[in-house]
Amino acid sequence: MIHLAKSAVLKLWLLLLLLIVISAFLLTTGRLLTPLVAGYRSDVERLLSTALAQPVEIGRLSARWRGLGPELVLQDVSVLAPESGREALRIGRAAIQVALFDSLRSLTVKPRLITLSGLQLLIRRHRDGAVSIGGLEGLGGDRDDAGVGRLFGLPGRVRLTDSDIYWENRLIGAPPVRFPHVEALFLNDGERHRLEATFTTPGGGSARAIGELAGDLGRTGSWSGRFYLNGRNLALADLLNQRLPEAYQIRSGLLDLELWGRWDRTRFSELEGGIALTGLELERVRETEGAELESLSLEHLDGDFRWRRRPDGWLLQADSIDVTRGGSRWPTGRMALRARNGEPGGSRYDGGIDFLRLDDVAAIAAMLPLPER
Template sequence: MIRHLSRLTYRLTLLLIFLSGLAVLLARLLLPLAELYRGEIEQLAGEALGQPVQVGFMEAHWRGLGPRLILHNVDLVNPQNQRVTLRLSEIQVDIALLDSLRNRAVTTRRITLARPSILIKRRTDGSFAVEGLQGLEGLAAAPQRADAGGLFLLPRRIAVSDGTILWENQAIGAAPMRFTNVNLELFNDHQRHQIHGELSLPGASASRLSLAADIRGDLQQPGGWSGDFYLGGEQLILEQLLRHRIPSGYAVPDGQLGMRLWSRWRDGRMQHLEGELQVQ
């Protein structure tokens, strides 16, 4: 009996290896035909991203143990009014081949927004908006309005690679700040959003910021969210940080700043702040 079970297990293992190898071979052969299935892939991407997707053109490559679909000129569309909520130059979709075989449905392993340009705006009422920018050649670049929360409508796990973010805090009337080399991981679970990653201030290669956040609630509603934030950095240029952020008549100090800050927010307002600052 034991010998029979062992033989059966061995045969099933060989069959699984054969089927997996066959699936890999078929997937490799079908990669050049990916453009022919644009409609199906747009539907797959739309299901993964949680809203309709329109793709300009696409290509496919083999990466690791599964295919990677590269979608270019991607528009995320609000299904209620058919307006574009976010426009992205490239999205990379990694397919989990073995999981897809196990689940009998295409399963995404990772979705990466490659080199996105995004405006994140905090309004005067404390709510947030996310907008895609056609270009960040200057602050006059025209945005596409995000009616539906932008990044926080995306799937459970998503990455941002080598992005550019323009941060505008209208609540304090400060001039927008531009961050480059943005690499973030976002985890969305209904009304909970977790973020961690790094970003740079332009023009100072050594100025690097680390960011982590755990946010709960609806970021689009004034006072509708709470959360905990961490912000850390080394060799931050004070002139870059404080430009247009201190009252007129005061000189912008020279030097560099190192910091570690923790803050707690409730109902859209900061309740607690502590940290360490080092000025050189």
């Protein structure tokens, strides 16, 4: 029995020694071969073109050893539109960390992490609810950038660093919003995707977002998901002025928020969280002779809320509402508003609130458009 045990231990040590020798050989050989990678630029272009299903051109290619595997470094990368051949997306630098042993086992290149730097990326939600991703060249177009949405189709993990992302929502017809200095991580597993990002907002605010999506993002009604958003010191003037009717202008106002939301088959279905608004100054120019100016000031507003889509409309509920205006603070209270669509004569709204001051109601009413005669 002792002899058998010693024999088994000896075999295990020999196997471990063999694995160490093989690993050392592979690592040493890999380090020696990495300088030769530059000569395989066309092969890497074909590999990426197949993965993205559209042409890819690489300006420069190099490699280095990182940890237990090689890292390919691509510079001045152009992703071309399949039909027109024009540049749809430009990447300043892309680093691909290769999972060495997984690649050897499958005899194909298996990336462990793809890091993209210096991107200017446009994420667009179309009028039909579909989502596409592309370069800024697609700002004036409609669906030319849809093919580049395969960023979510890349295997494993994709990291974005020092990049600018533009968000365009064509459902509301608003111009794109630029979010600079984005740091993000995409985790892809088939049709399941996760996004974690931190970024700055126009006006000097900051935000953190986490999203989980499932389904085909390029097809209307075929994806669902949920998200979390935390924002601090969001400047309302910089974020909203181009999205308000022309007669309205925000002069100042900072917003803190924490939100949780859901999409169901590309439709926004639920939103809840808390907000804190300080120093709001809103102006409206009346469309009458003399251009009379109305203004609304609000020192502070905060509270928690929940909005839910209903089969016949939607329901908004809020509590812990704290309002200060004109140096006077409201009692903390609650409110609710229900919208029903398809009612005779149009939509119907029912609501209630614990407390209202007539002076504040008059100030808000003065900001509303005059009814047409």
